[in-house]
Amino acid sequence: MLQIDRWKRILIIGICLLGLAYAMPNLFYKRVEAHNDAVAAIEKTGVTTPELVEARDGWPGWLPNGLVNLGLDLRGGAHLLGEVQVDQVYKARMDSLWPELRRALADERATIGAVRRVASPEGTLKIEIGTPEQLARAVEIVRGFSEPVTTLTGAGQTSLAIDAQGKALTISLSDAEKSLTDDRTIQQSLEIIRRRVDEVGTREPTIMRQGEDRILIQVPGIGSAAELKALIGTTAKLTFNAVIGTGSDPDARVGIGEIVLPASDREGVFYTIDETPVVTGEELTDAMPSTDQNGMPSVDFRFNPTGARKFGAYTSANVGQPFAIVLDNQVISAPVIRQAITTGSGQISGSMDYEEATRLAVLLRAGALPAELTFLEERTVGPELGQDSIDAGQIAATVGFVAVIVLMVLSYGLLGVFAAVALAVNMGMIFGVLSMIGATLTLPGIAGIVLTIGMAVDANVLVFERIREELRTARGPARAIELGYEKAMSAIIDANITTLIIAAILFVLGSGPVKGFAVTLTIGIVTSVFTALYVTRLMTITWFERARPRQIEV
Template sequence: MLQIDRWKRILILGICLLGLAYAMPNAFYTRVEAHNDAVARIEATGVTTPELVAARDGWPSWLPSSLVNLGLDLRGGAHLLGEVQVEQVYKARVDALWPELRRALAAERDAVGAVRRVPSPEGTLAIEIGNPDQLARAVEIARGFSTPVTTLTGAGQQSLAIDATGSTLTIQLSDAEKALTDDRTIQQSLEIIRRRVDEVGTREPTIMRQGEDRILIQVPGIGSAGELKALIGTTAQLTFNPVTGSTSDPEAAPGIGQFLAPSLDQEGLYYILEDSPVVTGDDLVDAMPGTDENGMPSVNFRFNPTGARAFGAYTSANIGQPFAIVLDNEVISAPVIRSAITTGSGQISGSMNFEQASQLAILLRAGALPAELEFLEERTVGPELGQDSIDAGKVAASVGFIAVIALMILSYGRLGLFATVALAVNMALLFAVLSVIGATLTLPGIAGIVLTIGMAVDANVLVFERIREELRTARGPARAIELGYEKAMSAIVDANITTLIIAAILFVLGSGPVKGFAVTLTIGIVTSVFTALFVTRLLTVMWFERARPKTIEV
């Protein structure tokens, strides 16, 4: 008997209406996008302006507002390929080791004699001891700072490679520790870049590792590659370093364990600072733009308990001495410690405007890149080019849609018309699912949509051809329609399962654009099977119940 239970009809119609509701915001893309941006900005800052309120009210809050995100090739944006300078991390690790090792060796002064650091290549710590006969003891003390490498490939190896020659002890990271440090540095850089990009509200960036030490960054909707570089290219390494002196000579040679840093406030002034900072930006828990006592732009920051204790202890022991606030090897300011600072909070002020203060706060909140990024490739995709791609995709989809409609109606008459209605529902469901999951649509994704349009009627063709055959032998059109759907089911399932397997392989083995194609194709297969087996059948049954035809033509 050709019939569909009432609860099934309600469920099918409900899914279709829900799909239409969630797909609808994409037809008003600019308005809904402005609404979403305004809501996010108001929630993040708590500030409402007439412009934000107007944008928020431009789309009813009770309607769905999820959108299909447009990729770099459709929206325009910036593309960067950066190389992480991991050697800088080796140097920082070795420099941080020196103060602790110096204290440990100094405690054994009676045995090893006087200790001093001598010049050595970056990433290497060279220490000369006064009593060469006790070099073995110095090596033993240094090995106390080495730890086992905690990776399968580095099992049985230590973190430090220690060499002793004459009266000199040479220390550097072992190969296994360097490999572990490289991986950790890249992962940390990926996370920090992602935080920085997310802070400015961009949509669906692509941030991924390429090769051993490179990172690919693609951010849709940003103005230019230069703007993106300004956001993520700064390492934002904030440190508080002891000041040992100042000079006006940019070629002055600092001592061992010291470095020369220019002043941002006073041109031509250079500070001589100790390499080992008192506190670093890693100890920051918050940074917000604000104003100082003179109403000038500033950044207010707050340390975690560890940083607060270290800063408090240092300022308590060095009242009357200057210390430098250093950002990326440039001294923002070098105030004199008037009293112990034990509150765990402070303020950075100087030669910056409000926009620069806001940008600095973003960088500090996101954290410091562990090493500098050297950009090997940069490219800006203009929004005009993206709009051309969208227009071309619309033309391709429209031509395909019209051609399929014409073919189905000319081939199958009324049932072909039902199939075209189901095809429209299929497109709505496809965009609804893409919107709900927050998928990013790229040119390959558009290709997947166009392919879905062509494939969406395959199941209908199988059903309709089967109905034709059954009309020759079955008792009446109702039985022919019922048998057509039943006997075509296995062929439809088999054909679409093989396509799903191919889509899964593309998703697992493919890169970003190929994955976008696979996702679109997968969703399209599921929605097209649903509309062919349920929506088209429901339309056919509803028409049949109303018209009660004695014969039908397919």
């Protein structure tokens, strides 16, 4: 019998209204965007200004405020492809191993003799002992610092590879440990870059791994690739090192474990420092822009308990001695320790302006990149180009929408009008779902929406053609409409399930733009089936109940 229960009608109308309500904020994009930014700023800082209040009140708080985020190709922004120099991590691991290993070997001095580090390729640690006959004992001590590799591919291997010849030990990371270190370094770099980008309040950045040691970074809404590089292109590696000497020769001869670094604010001045830091930036818990005693821009920082304890112990034992504050291989300050610093806090000051102090605080808060990031590709997409893409997408969608409506109305008359109304509801629901899930719309995503416009009426065409056939044999138009929906159901489900499978494959195997296309295509398939089978049917039955036509033309 041709009817729909009242509760089903209420549910269908309710779903449509809910989808359109969530799509509505996109009609007032800039106003809602300003409202969301103001609310986030007030919640983060707790400070309200007249401008923030005005922006917050520009959109009612009880209405949905989710927006479809615009991707890089629509909004404009910056694109970077960086390569992580993982080899630097191997060197850092060996340098940090040497102090502990030296103490352990020194405890066996009576057996193995004097111990010293000699020059070796980066990423390796070469040690000579005074008693070659006890080389096996030295190897045994070093093996005590090696740990089993816990990955499946590295089963049975240890973290250190040890080569013993004559009176020398050459230590490096094993292949399994290098592979594990590479993965850990890339993941850490991804997280730190994401935190740095999030600190400046950008929307929906794309930060993902590409290949073995590369990272793709796309940030919509940022001014240029140079601005993005300034934010994430430095390691922001902060260390506190012991000062061994000062001079003017950058090529001064130094001992093993010592390096020469330039002063950042004094041209021609170079410091010889101990390469092993006393405390590192990884032990910082907070960093905030501030001013020093002279009113100049500075950065206040605070250590965690471990860092505070180490820093306090070092300053207590070295009162009257200078120590170097090193940032990205430059000595930004080398103050003399006047008294023990046990509070766990300090200040970085020097030749910086307020913008540089704020940026340095952001970098230190987010943490140091574990290795240098070399940029292989950079591209800036201007907002004008993004707007051109939006305009082109709107034109394509509008032309497709009008063409489909004209075709449906000319082909199926009043039922074609119902299909056109359902298509409009379908488009609104697509944007409503995209807004609810916080999806990012790209140019391929717009292509998916345009494709959906053409596919959305397929189900209606199948139903209407089936109704047309049933009118020749069924007893009355009501029975023809009912049979039309019943018999077309299997074909509609089969066609859309196969398309969903293809969309799922695109999403799983694709990346970036392909995934955006797959997301909008999937949402469009679901909403188009809903509008074709329920919305169009509801309008048809409602019209039929009121008009009670003796015959219909399809």
